[in-house]
Amino acid sequence: MSSMSASRTCTPLISLVVPCYNESAMVGLFHEEVSRQLRSLQGVGYELVFVNDGSRDRTLDHLRELAERDPHVIVIDLARNFGKEAALTAGLFEAVGDVVVPMDADLQDPPELLVEFLAHWRNGYDVVLARRVDRSADGLLKRSTAHWFYRLHSRISDVALPENVGDFRLMDRKVVDALKALPERHRFMKGLFAWVGHRTTVIDYVRSPRAAGTTKFSGWKLWNLALEGITSFSTLPLRVWTYLGALIASVSILYAGFIVIRTLLFGADVPGYASLLTSILLLSGIQLIGIGVVGEYVGRIYTESKQRPLYLIQARYGRGPSSALPQTQDEV
Template sequence: MTQLLSLVVPFYNEAAAIQSFADAILPALEAVPDARWEIVCVDDGSKDGTLLKLVALAQADSRFRVLEFSRNFGKEAALTAGIDAAKGEAVIPIDADLQDPPELIAEMVKAWREGAEVVLARRIDRSSDGVLKRKTAAWFYQLHNKLSKIKIPENVGDFRLMDRAVVDALKQLPERQRFMKGLFAWVGFRTVTLDYTRAPRAAGETKFSGLALWNFAMEGFTSFSTAPLKVWTYLGAASAMLTFIYALYIVIRTVVFGNAVPGYASLFVAITFFGSVQLISIGLLGEYIGRIYMETKQRPAYIVRKSYGGDGASG
């Protein structure tokens, strides 16, 4: 008996990569025995010819379905929309740049059929990424997993297979500010891991700038841990203790040696140090308060302007 499986693919200004993606993904899907496929493509407000090419694919092949966003909502929203729309017994998110190998899909499905509910794809070789990106990614995983009770598997991206039970659990999570790697880890379920080597992009350029990656990391830290708030509590206590010791030193020095320059240096240091600490701590509080503010509005994570394509049931 054939099973309906879903591939979820976010697109943002990926017109140059679409044909290469289709040429690579279709043979990989057809190599999976006893499976029917739907390919849920989410156009995240692209400004190039991405939507037109996706619609053309959907018209030519009923396995393709296209969701068009009303504007750019971001990759996390696009992943959410694709997962919400997927009908398959298992769902596989994958990027359109082909850095994640479509050939691994057959192994993922095999592991799922043998009992795994989540099949992770782990990058064991990221030499195709720049040195700075590799280093910052390693630092992020290490720091996040030290701060948070929810551990994110290192060097595992969005490329994975999830059973329908996992997808249904994800759809119960109501937050609007979504950090999908954390949500994937939070729901749990029986998990196995497959290793692969990350390839260069097939076409186009990455859409994540340095600032975007920094904001993404902040989203991860504040979504699954309150440890940064606790850190500032401890820092405040340590600063108070150091201030007391320094004040004691100033008193003793003044009594013993006198005070040739009355107060300027110590006052300057104290004001600048504690002013900086207060600004940083206020900024950190603002990150959490901002998340609360966005969640209380209860706006949807995305808006689908229009959908295109067939029923996704042909194999």
């Protein structure tokens, strides 16, 4: 057995990072089911790091109750809703386990896979991905758009995203430390997970329907997340406008030559205003789209240059300030 594998036969601490936004109907069920699975693991310590991302229902109240009666529960209450990517980052900074597993609170990702996760980790893998082979629990539109997004992102980006793999995965401590060292404020976590690399394996599973409650990701939020992913890992949208401009200029030069030759051979005629107006509106629209794409990247530069913290922590329950952060630091 290699030294790396031998070092993983000791009693590990597994941290589950669970971002929560308006999940009052789910946190109790999630805690009960996941705790049952974790207690069944022999020779494994665990902690449940819940991150309340500015919930407007009674999610925080339920989480505080869990923290009071279960010493394994840690609750991080953010000052407001910063978004799932920020909440997930906060959980990664707070988790102190040898391995970290991000999970959603909706129980669509089966806790039973934790056994397989740990088995692959003990065999030397630093990252164990959970790939959804059956997404019938999701709507047809969501499945179709997700499929095309993964394909598009992998084609235009230097970092290929594994298709049908979400945030649910196991990561070794060195992988988590690598993620924590990345300073960017715009964080597309699926892309960052892929970017840090390390030795990776994949296990397949069937995605279940939600046990209770409703999804918090609307079509608009998913669209913005897709734009975030594309602009975070590819500059192709910027380069496209160079090629498009060259194409339009080439066509214009050819058409100008055609007009000159036609005028010399047949004389001048009076062109219609309809075609002129159409051309002006078309080119103006293309220019505005190009400016919008440039503005998207400029906006990212502007946000990064301000160096505002990614999130602010309002309170912690169930444990003092985490050893994963400086004792006085409540922001990242």
